[in-house]
Amino acid sequence: MAIEATDVLLAALADDLDPGFADLVHTYEGVLFAAAMRASGNAAEAEELAAESFLRAYVALRGYERWRILALRPQSWLLTIMLNTWRNSVRSASRRPPQTLVAGVADEPAAGQSVEQQVTASETRRELTGLMWRLPDDQRVAVALRHVVGLPVAEVATLMHIPEGTAKSHTCRGLRALRGMYASRYR
Incomplete structure (x- = not known):
């Protein structure tokens, strides 16, 4: 995401949290899900992990002042939340057998490929x-x-x-x- 687009997104988030947060989710849901998929190895767990991460982000943002929101690096911040949430769930869960791997985010076919x-x-x-x-x-x-x-x-x-x-x-x-x-x- 370009710096200008990030600045616009953060300004919208700082101006009005709810619609700004919807834009944040829309912008980063694919990246967060892909990283959660690679971390958890299960599509259902990845969806829960991404959703929990967005929930934690929203709760955190409610307590942030405008200057702090404008200073965020949203992709890194969201990925940090997701990784910490994942680590906590792994730490608290008992050892379980490996989950069946489900393919992650589908890639767009490259133009011109047969x-x-x-x-x-x-x-x-x-x-x-x-x-x-x-x-x-x-x-x-x-x-x-x-x-x-x-x-x-x-x-x-x-x-x-x-x-x-x-x-x-x-x-x-x-x-x-x-x-x-x-x-x-x-x-």
């Missing part, structure tokens, strides 16, 4: 998403934030509450493990 290319790309995305569940949590979250959501490494580090070098390391190790798992399927 049907065969679209199907192949879709199958590859599904397969890589499934392989991500074999990664340790820290690597999976780092890879998802960096390469699915598209955040810079510094922001990944901030959201995960780790040093930037550690975020790079988690991302690099996660990608290396994914490449290895993917390649081993076709040997």
Whole structure:
């Protein structure tokens, strides 16, 4: 989202919380759901996690003064809320067997791709998403934030509450493990 559009969104949020918040949800629901999907691994849980995150954001915004709303970086702020909510739910839940992986947010087919290319790309995305569940949590979250959501490494580090070098390391190790798992399927 462009800086100007973010400024307009934050101004609307600061001016009138309810309609401004509806715009915030509309703008970031796809990103938040995609990150929640990668964190939780289950579409139903991801929907609950995204909804809970938006609820917590709304409650927080009700207590914010105008200057604080205008200073927000909404995508990072919402992702931080989602990750903290997810961590809390994981921490409080007993160990349970891995959930069945359901594909995340559907990607738009690239213009000019043949049907065969679209199907192949879709199958590859599904397969890589499934392989991500074999990664340790820290690597999976780092890879998802960096390469699915598209955040810079510094922001990944901030959201995960780790040093930037550690975020790079988690991302690099996660990608290396994914490449290895993917390649081993076709040997």
